[in-house]
Amino acid sequence: MRRSLEELCAKVAAETEASLVAIAEFHSPSKGVRWTYADHPLNERYKRMSVIYGRGVAGRVLQTGTSFRCENVENLPLPLREYPIVLSEKIRAFIAIPIANPSLFGAVLFIGYRASHALPDKDLCDGLSLYFQTYFQEREAVE
Template sequence: MSELRELPELVIVCERLRAEIGCDFVGLALQNESGPDVRWHYASGNLNDKYKRITVRFGKGIAGKIISSGSPMMITNFPNSIIGKVTDYPINLAEKLVATYAVPLFFSGIPKGVLLIGKREEYFFAEEEQEKMAESAQALEQLIKEHLF
């Protein structure tokens, strides 16, 4: 799946989303093809390459929680507004993200990926921004499905 970085359309969707919302970070995580672990495959606005080494278990971290629940999740003031330990949020720690909004990506009706946007300051993502995320998630689902499945 490392070939996702070479998909120019994927890069365009993520860069456009980052510009339209004015966020600091956009990340894309996918569940491994074999096993329940979730890895970050693409990032824009990243401070470093630590995201590439982050693997979380199904149900853990933001990515694992989104995939296990199939529902969006917002954190407005990390680490003050979280459930669980700070270390349960490795992408926030690695990228110094204070506010994040993440949505699931569905393949064949099953959540298998996550699109996440983040800011390095306290922030609440408005409904309009959440709608832009949903549109971008649908575009990415199509792109990824065409290239991977």
């Protein structure tokens, strides 16, 4: 049975006690990265956010192909304004995980916390990434 993106994000939020679970995808017409879904957002701004490949949380994860962990946003390498999803959603700690798919340029799973919280461990993150890989593969097969 195919699960919806909403169901998968709700499952991740429940498993990780996250304040925000969001998905970003590469948008080929604009050559940018856009947030396509968010579970429990503070506002609808994420829908209008688009960052250049390599910028912001999602752009960096897609460019490097590695997870981006931040236990305290005060320790980010660039000013907070360079991370629009973090700023807009008042995130204090997060992990962004690449979702690999051979036929999809890329997607990112963002798990954020609005208060201090321990980040999920690597094994849990790897398992969550697999959920979404399967979802995107099934979605592409249907389209």
